[in-house]
Amino acid sequence: MKKPVSLFVAILFLIGLASCSSGEDKVAQLHDEEDIVGLTVATAAGSCYDLELSKRSDIDLLLFNKEADLLNSLLTGQSDVIVHDETVFNSEIRRDYGIKIAFKGEQEFPTAIMFRKDREGEQLALAMNTVQNDLLENGTMQTLQDFWLTDAYLDNRTYRHVPVETEGKVLQVVCITNMAPISFMIGDEWYGMEIDLIRALSTYLHRPLEIKLYDASGMIALRNGMADILIGGLFVTPERQEEFIFADPYHDFHPAYYVLDKEAQAGTSTDFWERLKTSLHKNLIEEARWKYITSGLLETLKITLFAILLGSVLGVGLCAMTRSRRNWVRKIAGFYNWFMAGIPILVLLLILFYVVFSRSGLHPATVAIIAFALDFAAGAGDIYNTSLNAVPHGQTEAGLALGFTRIQTFFHIVFPQALRNGLPLYQSLCISLLKGTSIVGYIAIQDLTRAGDLIRSRTFDPFIPLLVITVLYFLLAWLIAVLLKWAMPKNQHVL
Amino acid sequence: MISVKHLSKTYRNPDGSSLTVLKDINCEIQPGEVISIIGPSGTGKSTFLRALNLLDPPTSGEILYNGENILAKGYPVHKLRQKMGMVFQNFNLFEHMTVLENIMYAPVKILGVSLAEAREEAVSLLRKVGLAEKAEVYPSSLSGGQKQRVAIARCLAMNPEVILFDEPTSALDPTMVGEVLSVMRQLARDGMTMLIVTHEMKFARDVSSRVFFMNGGYIHEDGTPQQIFENPKRSATKEFTQRIRRAVFEVGDDFDFPGMFTTMTRFCIKNNISQYCERVEKISGLMLTDIMAAYRPMTVRLNYKEIADEASLDFMVEELQDSPLNGESRKKLRSLCREIIEEPTTRGFRVKLLL
Numbered sequence: 101m102k103k104p105v106s107l108f109v110a111i112l113f114l115i116g117l118a119s120c121s122s123g124e125d126k127v128a129q130l131h132d133e134e135d136i137v138g139l140t141v142a143t144a145a146g147s148c149y150d151l152e153l154s155k156r157s158d159i160d161l162l163l164f165n166k167e168a169d170l171l172n173s174l175l176t177g178q179s180d181v182i183v184h185d186e187t188v189f190n191s192e193i194r195r196d197y198g199i200k201i202a203f204k205g206e207q208e209f210p211t212a213i214m215f216r217k218d219r220e221g222e223q224l225a226l227a228m229n230t231v232q233n234d235l236l237e238n239g240t241m242q243t244l245q246d247f248w249l250t251d252a253y254l255d256n257r258t259y260r261h262v263p264v265e266t267e268g269k270v271l272q273v274v275c276i277t278n279m280a281p282i283s284f285m286i287g288d289e290w291y292g293m294e295i296d297l298i299r300a301l302s303t304y305l306h307r308p309l310e311i312k313l314y315d316a317s318g319m320i321a322l323r324n325g326m327a328d329i330l331i332g333g334l335f336v337t338p339e340r341q342e343e344f345i346f347a348d349p350y351h352d353f354h355p356a357y358y359v360l361d362k363e364a365q366a367g368t369s370t371d372f373w374e375r376l377k378t379s380l381h382k383n384l385i386e387e388a389r390w391k392y393i394t395s396g397l398l399e400t401l402k403i404t405l406f407a408i409l410l411g412s413v414l415g416v417g418l419c420a421m422t423r424s425r426r427n428w429v430r431k432i433a434g435f436y437n438w439f440m441a442g443i444p445i446l447v448l449l450l451i452l453f454y455v456v457f458s459r460s461g462l463h464p465a466t467v468a469i470i471a472f473a474l475d476f477a478a479g480a481g482d483i484y485n486t487s488l489n490a491v492p493h494g495q496t497e498a499g500l501a502l503g504f505t506r507i508q509t510f511f512h513i514v515f516p517q518a519l520r521n522g523l524p525l526y527q528s529l530c531i532s533l534l535k536g537t538s539i540v541g542y543i544a545i546q547d548l549t550r551a552g553d554l555i556r557s558r559t560f561d562p563f564i565p566l567l568v569i570t571v572l573y574f575l576l577a578w579l580i581a582v583l584l585k586w587a588m589p590k591n592q593h594v595l
Numbered sequence: 596m597i598s599v600k601h602l603s604k605t606y607r608n609p610d611g612s613s614l615t616v617l618k619d620i621n622c623e624i625q626p627g628e629v630i631s632i633i634g635p636s637g638t639g640k641s642t643f644l645r646a647l648n649l650l651d652p653p654t655s656g657e658i659l660y661n662g663e664n665i666l667a668k669g670y671p672v673h674k675l676r677q678k679m680g681m682v683f684q685n686f687n688l689f690e691h692m693t694v695l696e697n698i699m700y701a702p703v704k705i706l707g708v709s710l711a712e713a714r715e716e717a718v719s720l721l722r723k724v725g726l727a728e729k730a731e732v733y734p735s736s737l738s739g740g741q742k743q744r745v746a747i748a749r750c751l752a753m754n755p756e757v758i759l760f761d762e763p764t765s766a767l768d769p770t771m772v773g774e775v776l777s778v779m780r781q782l783a784r785d786g787m788t789m790l791i792v793t794h795e796m797k798f799a800r801d802v803s804s805r806v807f808f809m810n811g812g813y814i815h816e817d818g819t820p821q822q823i824f825e826n827p828k829r830s831a832t833k834e835f836t837q838r839i840r841r842a843v844f845e846v847g848d849d850f851d852f853p854g855m856f857t858t859m860t861r862f863c864i865k866n867n868i869s870q871y872c873e874r875v876e877k878i879s880g881l882m883l884t885d886i887m888a889a890y891r892p893m894t895v896r897l898n899y900k901e902i903a904d905e906a907s908l909d910f911m912v913e914e915l916q917d918s919p920l921n922g923e924s925r926k927k928l929r930s931l932c933r934e935i936i937e938e939p940t941t942r943g944f945r946v947k948l949l950l
Contacts, residue, residue: 497650498687501751502701503677512704517691595696595703595710 104477130181130202130359142170142179144314148209148335149183149355158517167279168551172562174199174360185333186356187281192252193560196382200361203326210349213294214330214340216322222347224271224301224328228347231304232297240300241350248281248293249351264299267307273298273311274544276318276332278557283331285313285554286387294331297350301329313554314544319344320454383564389555396551397572399465403547404534406469411476418481423488433481438476446539448475453543468540479529487522488514516594527584531577538573548572596757596788597624597647602656602944603812604642616642617653618812624790625758629783631820632745632792634809635835640792643809644759648679649789677705680755684762686742688734694721694745695730698752706753710729713752720748724778740771744778757788757931764795769867796836796901800824808832824902840866842897846883855879859897866899871906871950878931887946890915906950908932913943920946 130136137158143149145163162179164170167188173179175197186204194200213228215221235241275283275290283292290311302309314321314440321327322344335353336346388459421433440448449471453512457467491514499509540548552565559565604617616639627706630920632640645651647658649665649672658665665675689697698717708716721727724744734742743763748757755764760779764772776798783789783802794798799820806823808816808831816823818834827833841861844855856876863872875897887893887910896909912919916936919927928935928948936947 172876492687494683494685494687495689498683500650500673500690501648501676501681501683502749503673503705504701506674508704512700513689517689520691566882593696594692 130357130464132203133205135359136181139180141180141181141183142173143183144170147184151337152207152355153183166556168556168560168562171197171199171560172335174358175562180359182358183355184358185282187249187353188279188356189358189560190254190280192254194358194361196469197560198361199358202357203345205355205357207355208352209335209355210352210466211333212336212346212349213297214322214334215345215347216325216328217343217345220328225345225347227305228297228301231300232348232350234296234304235300240424244293244296245351248296253281265302265306268305268307270310271298271302271305271307271329272310272327273329273331274314274318274321274327275311276314276316276330276334278313278554279333280558283334284558287391293350294333298329298331312544313546315494315542317450317454317542318544320450324454324458326454326458346501379561379564383555383559383561384568386420387558389558392551393547393548393568393572396546396548396569397576399540399546400534400537400548400575401579403465403468403472403537403540403545404530404580407472407476407533408470408530410473412480414473414477415480415484418477419484419488422481422485437478437482440475445471445475445536446542449539449543464540464543467543468537468545472537476533480526483525483529484518485523487518487525490521491517519588522586523584527581530580530584534580535573550575596626596661598624598657598659599623599647600657600659602643602646602653602658604639604646604651605654616812617646618815620812622657622807622814623819624757624788626788627786628788628805629789629803630791630805630807631803632790632809633794633799633823633835634807634815635795638809639812640809641761644681644761644790644792647759648676648681650681677753678756680750680753680758682743682746682750682758682760683761684766686734686739686746686766688737688742688746688749690734693731693733694726694737697734697745698749701749702752710914717748717752720747720751723751723781724748725774738771739767740774743767743771743775744863747775747778747782751782757790758782760789760791760793762792762794764793769864769869770948772867796824797904800902810835835867836902837900840899840901844895846891846893846895848891850883852880852883855895862897862899866901868899868904868906873906874931874950875906878908878928878950881927881931882908882946886927887919890919908948910946910948911940911943917942918944918946 124163133351140160140162141153142162142164143153144167145165150161150163153159163175164173167184168183169188170182171193174182181202183205186201189197199371215225215228232241235244275294277560281292283290283294285291288399295311298309298311312327318327318330318332322330322387330344332354334340334346418436420432421429422437424430424433449468452462452471453467455468495513495517496509499513500506504512537547538549540547541553546554552569555561555565598623599620602617602620603615605613605615607613609675613639620639621645632643634640641652646653653666656666657754660675660679664670664896665672685784688694689700692700695717699710700711702713702716703710718727718730721730724747726741726744726748729737729741729745734745737745747758747763763779767775772795776795779789779791779798780802791799801820803820806818806820807814808823808827808829810831816827816829818828822828823832824836827836840862842858844850844858846855855878859875859879860872863869863875879895883895890912892913894909894911894912898907898909899905916939917929920935920937925935932950934949936945936949938945938947
């Protein structure tokens with residue numbers, strides 16, 4: 101297994117390196133929005149920039165979900181210009197990747213903290229406004245903006261800390277982006293402009309904070325009451341105002357137009373090993389980022405194993421129902437299988453998390469285990485049933501005719517043979533479950549895939565985090581195969 | 596030992612229709628009897644056998660085993676089956692066990708026999724069926740005949756009081772029928788009570804103490820092999836037991852000789868008379884191309900009377916009065932067959948050669 105993996109790694113790297121060096125002269129002189137005519141422009145999907153740029157017919161628009169992919173599109177020459185917040189790619193990132201801001205757009209995007217549209221949300225928004233006004237008056241707001249929204253925080257790594265409240269009803273905060281300098285994580289600790297603002301709110305209300313990282317689906321959490329506050333650099337738009345309440349904007353952002361910086365590009369090291377070493381250091385060692393990987397690995401393993409265990413047991417019940425003599429029992433099992441075959445596991449996961457268990461206080465990992473177990477049960481039940489059917493009926497008859505009872509015949513004669521039939525299928529079902537768990541990031545679980553994303557959203561490195569988690573998924577799959585082999589009876593004599 | 600009264604079995608199909616396979620079966624079976632159950636296909640022979648050990652529970656009627664009603668509610672069916680072994684058409688050996696394990700498994704798991712004892716018994720049973728050297732192999736590497744002999748040994752390992760044989764040789768290649776029948780013959784000599792559903796008429800005649808002729812869901816006639824095969828009391832029995840199997844060829848000017856030989860060979864193999872194959876071919880060749888080459892059209896019939904184990908070849912020409920044979924040709928034929936019968940028929944002339 102070693103050889104193919106290292107080959108795969110090498111190929112990915114070569115692709116990355118080869119594509120990094122392209123770039124064209126047409127972006128050399130860009131001064132305002134008129135100059136990007138005819139260029140390929142990339143921006144964040146669903147963002148306000150997306151809304152604005154998609155009105156233009158004189159450019160090619162590319163949309164990406166993650167900032168790292170956005171940056172990569174520029175580096176690989178897929179796009180000529182990327183449009184995003186002026187603060188996203190700070191001076192350090194710009195230097196490291198050899199990009200620069202060609203110009204900043206005229207348009208202003210007021211940005212604010214968001215609350216639910218109900219009585220409680222209104223009160224929180226009012227409190228937030230009071231807090232922000234106080235901060236403005238005593239000059240703290242200016243200090244915060246100077247610290248976070250310029251690149252000052254890069255030189256002075258002593259991030260601001262506000263005393264943390266520990267008593268009182270918890271304010272549930274959902275953050276939908278892990279992005280410096282607005283709201284980002286180092287280890288388990290949160291930092292950023294908006295984090296400091298809600299900490300001030302927490303102090304003012306004497307209520308402690310609990311901050312969770314969600315995907316864009318975090319808006320559902322705010323709406324259905326799982327969260328009180330939503331942060332993560334949210335622009336105030338009329339559409340959002342219809343559904344939610346914003347506090348007063350704390351800053352107006354301008355879009356920045358990023359392009360490749362030829363001179364900086366020339367200065368970057370081209371030595372493969374040197375670059376690999378820097379890259380590994382930045383992605384794994386700096387800020388102890390490897391800890392995301394290890395905790396993500398454990399999370400993925402935990403969800404996978406428990407879902408397999410629970411799903412296998414449920415599968416037995418389902419298989420028994422499928423083989424029942426009662427027609428209506430068979431119909432229920434059939435409906436369950438039909439339903440599970442049709443529903444995308446992601447949709448199932450989101451429904452369970454945001455609808456079924458939204459008020460239950462169940463840990464997201466538990467919800468994920470339940471969702472994957474329900475899905476696994478359908479597949480496992482099917483495999484059990486097929487494997488049992490593959491044992492000829494004559495085997496049962498022979499067992500009965502020798503004087504075994506029905507139950508003995510099943511366990512002594514039929515089951516051992518079915519096990520052999522079904523094991524390969526069962527193993528591949530387990531492994532597809534393992535790979536399927538890579539979507540649990542949608543419900544705020546920091547699994548292995550999410551760990552890679554977290555690192556990527558801070559370092560913007562397109563390859564290393566992906567490579568590391570790919571290798572780890574391979575290892576997990578291998579581990580599952582080994583565990584199954586160990587757990588199953590060997591091909592040996594029955595007596 | 597076994598007493599069956601008014602046994603019937605009706606299958607109900609999902610579409611509401613039903614099929615009555617056993618209508619009214621009555622019989623008494625004494626210890627030590629070897630009973631062959633014969634009859635046309637689809638008359639319920641296998642169903643009857645499978646009703647006795649309740650693999651296919653009957654719809655109504657009564658089965659007494661040593662005086663106990665086995666159809667009573669709560670009767671321990673598995674205990675009954677331990678005493679009533681069964682050998683299947685498709686062997687049904689346990690594919691995940693070695694030959695030895697197949698034989699040892701039930702005694703060890705059901706009767707609690709010790710491993711050492713079971714092994715000793717299994718080896719001696721294997722020796723009895725002539726397969727001691729196959730003890731450690733898996734069933735998949737055995738031939739059909741070997742599989743069936745192992746299945747018989749597996750059945751014997753439970754020390755049954757009676758064994759039900761459900762067409763034990765029907766799934767076998769004709770060359771392997773003999774080895775299985777000889778094991779069964781030995782069992783019969785040893786005094787085992789046996790019920791055998793079979794199409795092997797010679798075996799049924801030679802080995803059975805009693806024969807059931809089943810027809811249309813009833814035991815149509817129940818008697819000694821002599822009665823059933825030689826003096827059947829009922830016409831359906833006679834028709835079945837004395838039937839002659841035939842292959843008929845109409846020989847014209849453009850006749851497919853290779854095709855005829857293939858059909859004849861197949862006929863011989865199917866009826867387990869491969870020993871005649873070569874002579875059948877020789878005689879047909881001689882008659883059609885030499886002795887009776889001038890006679891066209893002609894009808895050739897290959898006949899086999901199973902119960903008498905008698906094969907013959909007929910060569911018939913219509914509107915012919917005199918024998919087509921002469922001294923020389925009779926001499927040639929005499930070296931190839933037992934008897935030559937030359938006789939006029941209502942429509943022409945027939946030369947019958949007994950093989």
